[in-house]
Amino acid sequence: MPDFALLGLILIAILAGYLFGRAEKKKQLVQVQQNPISKEYFVGLNYLLNEQTDEAIETFIKALDLNSDTVDTYLALGSLFCRRGEVEKSIRVHQDLLARPSLTSEQSVRVQLELAKDYMTAGLLDRAEAMLADLSRQNSPFRTEASEQLLKIYEQEREWQQAVEVTESLFRLKGEYYGPRLAHLYCELAENCLNNNDRAGARRCLRTAFSRDRDCARASLILGRIEYEEGRDREVVRALQKISRQDYRYIPLSLDLLNKASHRSNSKKAYAGYLSRCLSDHPATAVVLALTDILIESRDEDFAQEFLTEQLRGNPSLKGLNALIDLQLHNPAEGSLTSLRLLQEVINKMLEVKDAYKCNGCGFSGRKMHWRCPRCLDWGTITPLQGVEGE
Ligand SMILES: [Zn+2]
Incomplete structure (x- = not known):
C-alpha cells in the first residue's frame, strides 16, 4: 500500500479511536461540541478530506487525546513518519505521547523504545544510548528488543567491551542463539589486545570466545596467528587444522600460515596429508593450488601439471587455470608462448575485478x-x- 493511502488510514483510525473513546465514556453530544479538542479532530478530518495531510497530522497531534485504543494508532503514525524520512515528526509524536500521564507503564516503555529508535535514525546516538541502557535493565516485555537496539549502537561505534556486556546479558536471558555473535565480539577484543601487543590478553579473549561458540573459525585463525608469532608451529597446526571441522569454508584463509609453519618446522609431508584430506572432503581451489605448490617445490613439475589438469576437469576455476598456464610457461610447447602469455593476461585482468x-x-x-x-x-x-x- 502506498504511504499516502496508509497515512490516510492511520489518521482515520485515530479519529475513529477518538470517537469510539468518547462513546465509551458516554459523554453527551453537547459536551463534545463544547469541548475545544473535539473541534480539532473535525478540523483535522476536514484537512484529510481535502488531502492536506501535513495540516491534518499537525492538527491530530495537537489534539492528542489518549485512550488505550489510540496508543497503537499513534505508534503506527510515528513509524510511518520514520519510514517517510520525517524523523522529527516521529520524535514529536512519541514525545507528546510520553508526556501523557494516562499511559500505562508498559505503554510508556513501548513509546520510549520507539523514541530511542527515532533518536538512532536521527543520529542522536547519545540520547538513544541513555534511554536504551535504562530500558535494557528494566524487567519488561521489551527488554530484549531494547538490548538488541543498544547492541546495534555499540557495534556501530565499535565499543566492543560494552557490546560484550549487553550480549552477555542477552546470552543469559535467551541462551545459545547469541553464542556465535558473542564469540565474534570476543574476537574483536582479542584483535584490540593484539594491536596493543597484549598476546596474553588476546589469548584470554579467545578462550572465552570458544566457550561461547566452540565452532568459531575466526577465533582459531587469530589463535593460529598468535602461535605463529610465538614460534610454536605445532600449536599453529593444531589451531588452524581445527577449522576444517569448525567451518570448512574458511580453510582458504588458514592456508598461508599453515604453509609458513610447515616450512619453518620442516613438516611439509604432514601438511600435504592434511591438504589431501581437505580435498577429498571439500574440494576447493585454494587447497588444489596449495597441493600443486608442494609438488612444484618437490621439483615434480610434470606431476604437478598432471594433478592440476585433473583437478581442473572436476572443478574448473579461473585461479586454477592461471596456475596451470604458469606451469606451462616454464616449459612452453613450440609456438605457444605468445598465446599462453595473452591468455594469462586476460585471466589476470578478470581476476583483478x-x-x-x-x-x-x-x-x-x-x-x-x-x-x-x-x-x-x-x-x-x-x-x-x-x-x-x-x-
Ligand atoms: Zn550481508
Missing part, C-alpha cells in the same frame, strides 16, 4: 574479508567465494 568474498545473507560481495557484513550487519555471514571464480 572479481570479488573474492560474499555474504550468504544479503548477497553483498567485495574484495576484502569482513567478519561483520557492511550491508546487512550480520556476523559470520561472509565467506570466501567458491566455484569457477572463487577459491
Whole structure:
C-alpha cells in the first residue's frame, strides 16, 4: 500500500479511536461540541478530506487525546513518519505521547523504545544510548528488543567491551542463539589486545570466545596467528587444522600460515596429508593450488601439471587455470608462448575485478574479508567465494 493511502488510514483510525473513546465514556453530544479538542479532530478530518495531510497530522497531534485504543494508532503514525524520512515528526509524536500521564507503564516503555529508535535514525546516538541502557535493565516485555537496539549502537561505534556486556546479558536471558555473535565480539577484543601487543590478553579473549561458540573459525585463525608469532608451529597446526571441522569454508584463509609453519618446522609431508584430506572432503581451489605448490617445490613439475589438469576437469576455476598456464610457461610447447602469455593476461585482468568474498545473507560481495557484513550487519555471514571464480 502506498504511504499516502496508509497515512490516510492511520489518521482515520485515530479519529475513529477518538470517537469510539468518547462513546465509551458516554459523554453527551453537547459536551463534545463544547469541548475545544473535539473541534480539532473535525478540523483535522476536514484537512484529510481535502488531502492536506501535513495540516491534518499537525492538527491530530495537537489534539492528542489518549485512550488505550489510540496508543497503537499513534505508534503506527510515528513509524510511518520514520519510514517517510520525517524523523522529527516521529520524535514529536512519541514525545507528546510520553508526556501523557494516562499511559500505562508498559505503554510508556513501548513509546520510549520507539523514541530511542527515532533518536538512532536521527543520529542522536547519545540520547538513544541513555534511554536504551535504562530500558535494557528494566524487567519488561521489551527488554530484549531494547538490548538488541543498544547492541546495534555499540557495534556501530565499535565499543566492543560494552557490546560484550549487553550480549552477555542477552546470552543469559535467551541462551545459545547469541553464542556465535558473542564469540565474534570476543574476537574483536582479542584483535584490540593484539594491536596493543597484549598476546596474553588476546589469548584470554579467545578462550572465552570458544566457550561461547566452540565452532568459531575466526577465533582459531587469530589463535593460529598468535602461535605463529610465538614460534610454536605445532600449536599453529593444531589451531588452524581445527577449522576444517569448525567451518570448512574458511580453510582458504588458514592456508598461508599453515604453509609458513610447515616450512619453518620442516613438516611439509604432514601438511600435504592434511591438504589431501581437505580435498577429498571439500574440494576447493585454494587447497588444489596449495597441493600443486608442494609438488612444484618437490621439483615434480610434470606431476604437478598432471594433478592440476585433473583437478581442473572436476572443478574448473579461473585461479586454477592461471596456475596451470604458469606451469606451462616454464616449459612452453613450440609456438605457444605468445598465446599462453595473452591468455594469462586476460585471466589476470578478470581476476583483478572479481570479488573474492560474499555474504550468504544479503548477497553483498567485495574484495576484502569482513567478519561483520557492511550491508546487512550480520556476523559470520561472509565467506570466501567458491566455484569457477572463487577459491
Ligand atoms: Zn550481508
